[in-house]
Amino acid sequence: MHGTLTEAEGFLAYLAEHERKSLLRFITCGSVDDGKSTLIGRLLFDSKLIFEDQLASLEKDSRKHGTVGDDIDFALLVDGLAAEREQGITIDVAYRFFATDRRKFIVADTPGHVQYTRNMATGASTADAAVILVDARQGILTQTRRHSFIVSLLGIRHVVLAVNKIDLVGCDRQVFERIAAEYRAFAEDFGFESLVAVPLSARFGDNVMSRSDETPWYEGPTLLQRLEEIEVSDTRLARPFRMAVQWVNRPNLDFRGFSGTIASGVVRPGDPVAVARSGKTSRVKAIVTHDGDLAEAGAGEAVTLTLDDEIDISRGDVLCPPDRRPEVSDQFAAHLLWMAEDALLPGRPYLLKIGTRTVTAQVTEIRHQVDVNSFQHLAAKTLNLNEVGVVNVSTSEPVAFDAYAEDRATGAFILIDRATNLTVAAGMIRFGLRRAQNVHWQALAVTKDDRAAIKGQKPAVLWFTGLSGAGKSTIADLVERRLHAMGRHTYLLDGDNLRHGLTRDLGFTDADRVENIRRVGEAARLFVDAGTIVLVSLISPFRADRLAARQRMGEGEFVEIFVDTPLALAESRDPKGLYKRAREGKIANFTGIDSPYEAPEAPEIRIDTGAVDATQAAEQVVAWLAERGYLG
Amino acid sequence: MSNRLSHLRRLEAEAIEIMREVAAEFSNPVMLYSIGKDSSVMLHLAMKAFHPSKPPFPLLHVDTTWKFREMIAFRDETVRRLGLDLIVHTNRDGVAQGVTPFTHGSSHYTTVMKTEALKAALSKHGFDVAFGGARRDEEKSRAKERIFSFRTENHVWDPKNQRPELWNLYNTRVRRGESIRAFPLSNWTELDIWQYILAEQIPIVPLYFAADRPVVERDGQLIMVDDERLPLRAGETPHMKRVRFRTLGCYPLTAAVESDAATLPDIVGEMLVARTSERAGRLIDHDEAASMEKKKREGYF
Numbered sequence: 001m002h003g004t005l006t007e008a009e010g011f012l013a014y015l016a017e018h019e020r021k022s023l024l025r026f027i028t029c030g031s032v033d034d035g036k037s038t039l040i041g042r043l044l045f046d047s048k049l050i051f052e053d054q055l056a057s058l059e060k061d062s063r064k065h066g067t068v069g070d071d072i073d074f075a076l077l078v079d080g081l082a083a084e085r086e087q088g089i090t091i092d093v094a095y096r097f098f099a100t101d102r103r104k105f106i107v108a109d110t111p112g113h114v115q116y117t118r119n120m121a122t123g124a125s126t127a128d129a130a131v132i133l134v135d136a137r138q139g140i141l142t143q144t145r146r147h148s149f150i151v152s153l154l155g156i157r158h159v160v161l162a163v164n165k166i167d168l169v170g171c172d173r174q175v176f177e178r179i180a181a182e183y184r185a186f187a188e189d190f191g192f193e194s195l196v197a198v199p200l201s202a203r204f205g206d207n208v209m210s211r212s213d214e215t216p217w218y219e220g221p222t223l224l225q226r227l228e229e230i231e232v233s234d235t236r237l238a239r240p241f242r243m244a245v246q247w248v249n250r251p252n253l254d255f256r257g258f259s260g261t262i263a264s265g266v267v268r269p270g271d272p273v274a275v276a277r278s279g280k281t282s283r284v285k286a287i288v289t290h291d292g293d294l295a296e297a298g299a300g301e302a303v304t305l306t307l308d309d310e311i312d313i314s315r316g317d318v319l320c321p322p323d324r325r326p327e328v329s330d331q332f333a334a335h336l337l338w339m340a341e342d343a344l345l346p347g348r349p350y351l352l353k354i355g356t357r358t359v360t361a362q363v364t365e366i367r368h369q370v371d372v373n374s375f376q377h378l379a380a381k382t383l384n385l386n387e388v389g390v391v392n393v394s395t396s397e398p399v400a401f402d403a404y405a406e407d408r409a410t411g412a413f414i415l416i417d418r419a420t421n422l423t424v425a426a427g428m429i430r431f432g433l434r435r436a437q438n439v440h441w442q443a444l445a446v447t448k449d450d451r452a453a454i455k456g457q458k459p460a461v462l463w464f465t466g467l468s469g470a471g472k473s474t475i476a477d478l479v480e481r482r483l484h485a486m487g488r489h490t491y492l493l494d495g496d497n498l499r500h501g502l503t504r505d506l507g508f509t510d511a512d513r514v515e516n517i518r519r520v521g522e523a524a525r526l527f528v529d530a531g532t533i534v535l536v537s538l539i540s541p542f543r544a545d546r547l548a549a550r551q552r553m554g555e556g557e558f559v560e561i562f563v564d565t566p567l568a569l570a571e572s573r574d575p576k577g578l579y580k581r582a583r584e585g586k587i588a589n590f591t592g593i594d595s596p597y598e599a600p601e602a603p604e605i606r607i608d609t610g611a612v613d614a615t616q617a618a619e620q621v622v623a624w625l626a627e628r629g630y631l632g
Numbered sequence: 633m634s635n636r637l638s639h640l641r642r643l644e645a646e647a648i649e650i651m652r653e654v655a656a657e658f659s660n661p662v663m664l665y666s667i668g669k670d671s672s673v674m675l676h677l678a679m680k681a682f683h684p685s686k687p688p689f690p691l692l693h694v695d696t697t698w699k700f701r702e703m704i705a706f707r708d709e710t711v712r713r714l715g716l717d718l719i720v721h722t723n724r725d726g727v728a729q730g731v732t733p734f735t736h737g738s739s740h741y742t743t744v745m746k747t748e749a750l751k752a753a754l755s756k757h758g759f760d761v762a763f764g765g766a767r768r769d770e771e772k773s774r775a776k777e778r779i780f781s782f783r784t785e786n787h788v789w790d791p792k793n794q795r796p797e798l799w800n801l802y803n804t805r806v807r808r809g810e811s812i813r814a815f816p817l818s819n820w821t822e823l824d825i826w827q828y829i830l831a832e833q834i835p836i837v838p839l840y841f842a843a844d845r846p847v848v849e850r851d852g853q854l855i856m857v858d859d860e861r862l863p864l865r866a867g868e869t870p871h872m873k874r875v876r877f878r879t880l881g882c883y884p885l886t887a888a889v890e891s892d893a894a895t896l897p898d899i900v901g902e903m904l905v906a907r908t909s910e911r912a913g914r915l916i917d918h919d920e921a922a923s924m925e926k927k928k929r930e931g932y933f
Binding site for chain 1: 637638639640641644645648649652653655657679680681682683684685686718732742768769773774775776778791792794796797798799800801803805806807818819821823827830897900902926
């Protein structure tokens with residue numbers, strides 16, 4: 001206290017100033033060895049953000065792992081993982097923080113290797129600007145193009161092209177200008193609002209924070225000057241109000257609030273609001289926060305709204321003005337960046353998370369893939385790791401969205417694999433597909449219940465799954481004979497037989513198997529709708545696809561029957577000689593041999609073919625059905 | 633209204649969004665409460681995030697039995713004041729085996745009394761998500777970690793194979809036994825923390841403020857003699873020094889710094905001219921190169 005009072009006041013004034021500084025989030029990207037990590041290390045070092053103890057350990061690390069002789073290797077400041085330091089590469093994005101007198105910065109240092117592109121996209125998704133590095137000796141590489149394309153796709157509008165290692169080309173103006181011109185030419189259609197090229201040397205600091213004497217011909221800003229100048233206007237406030245409900249706040253019976261972060265626009269008490277999906281409307285009663293009710297709240301604020309009326313709202317709903325609603329559809333076109341080792345399978349159900357809502361979704365069509373080098377549109381049947389395409393997506397229920405180009409917060413989604421729980425894709429919605437709104441369901445007078453009643457049975461699909469040679473078809477055939485003898489209306493869809501007609505255009509790749517099961521599932525659904533007990537005999541090796549078929553049926557209509565035969569036993573039977581041929585390499589993608597079988601985790605019926613014969617198994621199934629009232 | 637949220641308000645809103653997402657998506661959340669300044673900020677944000685409800689999860693403190701006495705007093709007072717549930721977990725086997733920072737070395741001690749204890753507590757209660765107050769500016773491997781950071785059934789972090797994390801669309805899917813560590817303060821810096829404490833008048837443990845305290849000088853570090861259990865080496869006599877702590881933990885492993893900073897503005901002022909990072913006062917980080925990453929991979933927070 002005492003003598004330090006003025007000093008303390010000085011700090012407070014400094015802090016107030018510091019608090020008013022704007023924030024810029026940017027990424028560094030580009031090809032491997034272009035010097036991204038070195039550049040960030042240099043920025044941290046030059047802005048005096050390296051503490052003494054960190055510098056001491058950096059010097060030690062540099063001697064051990066450094067790639068620049070006896071000098072300090074600034075990249076080691078950012079490459080924080082042991083594997084990164086050992087290999088001298090960047091694997092994952094690192095977030096670093098620094099400030100100048102004018103601005104605060106959060107920089108994401110992203111990896112240059114093509115296999116870590118998803119980590120680069122992670123960094124880019126929250127950035128306002130990108131510094132794209134090019135090694136002056138190498139010029140523009142495929143990875144420069146790929147990263148620039150992804151930067152553009154994710155909606156970053158401000159780019160600095162850092163032509164690094166300019167010292168290694170003798171600070172040659174012509175080299176710099178040739179690279180800058182080439183870059184401008186291919187980035188012309190990327191929608192960048194600003195693009196400034198800077199010649200620099202990250203290792204020696206030329207034109208990073210201070211102007212270099214080595215490039216007297218360069219009259220533009222230093223890298224840091226440019227980063228301080230970039231004008232990031234927050235356009236979200238001018239957009240219509242959007243808030244995805246994250247959490248329903250119910251401390252007691254008298255309070256029901258809807259907590260969420262305002263994605264865009266402004267909200268005030270008294271404003272009319274609508275629930276995008278249901279169309280229900282009300283008015284905002286109060287904007288509740290821990291610090292008191294607010295007269296107004298805008299984009300980026302985390303608030304809790306109370307409404308005048310008790311309308312049905314739950315997590316995942318989007319609140320909006322009644323006259324400026326987002327689009328609501330179960331089909332839309334989107335850019336998709338695929339981020340998983342396992343390729344995209346059209347028709348396979350994935351989880352889709354948009355805002356605070358998670359639904360099941362499938363890619364129904366790949367319109368085209370984009371070649372990241374030439375930016376040409378290519379025909380494609382799938383998307384592999386790090387590939388980008390334009391696809392049609394269909395969701396299990398309608399979702400509310402805006403085009404990503406208009407609103408990053410309401411137009412972005414991720415896809416999650418249901419089996420592995422991995423995030424497999426990043427999506428940016430382009431536009432809704434009107435088809436969903438214009439093709440209405442024709443209501444019919446005679447219903448499924450009517451058709452079932454006349455047959456005196458409860459319709460269902462008996463889905464026999466298991467390895468080839470497990471005995472599925474034999475058991476299914478016996479079950480149908482028994483049911484038929486009992487006067488029940490049945491039909492048997494046999495996977496092998498269907499391949500002569502309904503599915504004869506399909507092969508045995510993962511993608512074709514998904515489509516095969518989808519078609520058989522749809523056919524089975526029609527039979528169930530007709531009141532029939534339908535038996536399906538299909539290897540159907542993937543859990544996700546059986547689950548998708550199950551979800552197309554009503555409650556209790558899908559009876560999964562796992563014909564559980566160990567591989568060795570099925571192979572020893574080998575009734576069709578298929579295992580032998582698969583072992584000889586004459587059949588590819590054979591389930592159990594070079595393609596996996598995912599056993600059901602909780603089938604309705606499990607048949608242990610080691611313990612019972614086919615007749616006993618059939619009796620087991622019929623008894624199960626009779627007990628549960630399927631047979632009238 | 634001003635058309636741009638201030639830096640601190642942006643950080644605050646981001647942290648609140650993360651907390652609400654956790655509360656909405658997981659079945660059994662818990663908040664790691666270490667009693668330090670970052671935990672104080674995190675707890676304050678949790679009170680804001682769910683207002684007028686209470687935070688819908690308990691706090692968990694892993695007590696090594698070697699925390700500063702003032703920390704424990706502050707912890708109990710805080711929990712009482714806010715009316716929250718607190719779970720205190722201590723590795724009783726470790727205590728029974730006499731594992732202390734002096735007998736077994738700081739590395740083994742940390743593994744047994746902190747990492748193992750934490751994993752045991754998480755498994756025992758079946759928490760599928762745990763909040764931690766770690767910040768990316770603290771340390772190199774933390775700078776690499778996702779906000780929603782996946783842990784295997786054995787609480788292991790695989791830094792080479794993290795899930796992509798785009799926008800604010802956090803993947804919260806885990807199988808039984810797996811879990812997520814959620815870090816709402818990821819994007820805060822040490823300066824942000826202090827500024828926020830100042831702006832919001834958040835109570836913190838008095839040890840952060842300079843006072844005359846009994847210390848011994850050991851291996852170039854100032855260690856406070858918080859109770860009679862600290863074995864004194866030959867030639868060591870505790871003497872009073874005006875010191876404070878930049879970071880808090882187990883008292884034998886946490887070095888004090890000489891300081892006159894007795895108020896929040898003083899502390900922030902001191903920080904602005906500091907030439908060493910806050911983790912310099914943490915003895916366990918210096919044990920071996922890349923030690924934080926190794927500990928984190930093993931399940932440490």
